[in-house]
Amino acid sequence: MSGRALVVGVTGISGGNVAARLLAEGWDVLGLCRRPVELDPRITALTADLEDADAVAAVVRGTAPTHVFFTTWSRRETEAENCDANGRMLQNLLDAVSDERSVRHVALTTGLKHYLGPFEAYARAQPDTPFSEDQARLPYENFYYVQEDVLFAAVERDGFTWSVHRPHTLIGWALGNAMNMGVTLAVYGAICRETGRAFHFPGSSEQWEAVTDVTDAGLLAEHLVWASTTPAAANHALNIVNGDVFRWRRMWPRLAEALGVESAPFDGEPAPLQVQMADAGEIWPEVVRRHGLRDTNVETLASWWHTDADLGRTIETFTDMGRSRRLGFLGVRDTESSFTGLFARLRKERIVP
Structure with missing residues (x-):
């Protein structure tokens, strides 16, 4: 139809x-x-x-x-x-x-x-x-x-x-979107790699340990x-939701590897991206110049505050897909592939190095 x-x-x-x-x-x-x-x-x-x-x-x-x-x-x-x-x-x-x-x-x-x-x-x-x-x-x-x-x-x-x-x-392709964690983490990873910083999980211990989707x-x-x-x-x-569940303590180092950056050990304390990336506006133009990327403002690409809100929750968050399944919707996605597929497209489109 x-x-x-x-x-x-x-x-x-x-x-x-x-x-x-x-x-x-x-x-x-x-x-x-x-x-x-x-x-x-x-x-x-x-x-x-x-x-x-x-x-x-x-x-x-x-x-x-x-x-x-x-x-x-x-x-x-x-x-x-x-x-x-x-x-x-x-x-x-x-x-x-x-x-x-x-x-x-x-x-x-x-x-x-x-x-x-x-x-x-x-x-x-x-x-x-x-x-x-x-x-x-x-x-x-x-x-x-x-x-x-x-x-x-x-x-x-x-x-x-x-x-x-x-x-x-x-998680998916969009630029200038207020809620796009995938692009935000890709930009964060690029800045960490370019500056030699470790890739710190920015959120709470509850999110690090809990099941989520x-x-x-x-x-x-x-x-x-x-x-x-x-x-x-x-x-x-x-x-x-994708239909699988995961814990950030396992997903975070995998995303770090996909972004070519070192994952820092999590010490149990939040490390908000809004604080870590306070100088991103100064660093990003040089990253763009050095790698010949599309000239995009970092604040257009990355939504530090929204990713901090998502990863900073202190409660468990995951979702029942039973109603859609009973009505006949059988679509699923592999979450790690959702992230890595997006990272690959961002590189192809010269958004991140």
Whole structure:
């Protein structure tokens, strides 16, 4: 099954990968973003600020999408502001496509902060693991909850089917994305190698020891398309992770080897990347010059704060994939290969040495 897809946030890690998947399967793809940089020429670019309802309505008018993939978000100073901004962004988009009367399915990508809480209350509670879609919402403001409620209200109004997708940490190709641990670690490893620094695990002892998982961005794309075209998967919230689990104490030295850098012994104390990489802005231009890399700002590539948040958790975090499996989704990825495959592409594209 194929159709006319509107991918909202098409330049991000989720949107870019789902757009590539849709194109490979023969879909007609519209891509909405604020800055259509390096888009596949087969994508029809739509440019608008999602917080501007009139601008969104103007670019969507007449496009008649059959499927919507909402894969973007905007970070604000407080969760109350996150709720307001991200709720309005989704509301504006759903109001715009409502006028088209063509949409059959809307897929919303959120994440595991549904279970862990927003940044302001991050990991204050310890929900039972593995995280299951039927767990109750936490008693904190959370823009994921606001977006779900906006989606459900639009479903009542317009009658399309829906799916909500909850990935863990995303690993995959995207540049300038706020949540891309894979690119962040590749840049960190490159700087360590160039400066002779050891590759220190930046997070907590709990994360070093605990079982965890991640999500390959290509697998998320597969999951999004599957849920949007499989009747049995309609109208469900769905976790999506690779399907394997690991411990950082075993994965970290393997990633160090893949990056050609020495892994430092973990002493039990966090070593945040925001501190370790405080001078990255001074070092990176010389790395770029020395190796003839693409001239990319290090702060565009690496998201130190987000990787620190992921690896600094003091609670166990892994996810139940049972619901998707029972509904027929059998996709899996090998997590070490998710990382090493990304590292190889970053080298090929001259992003890291």
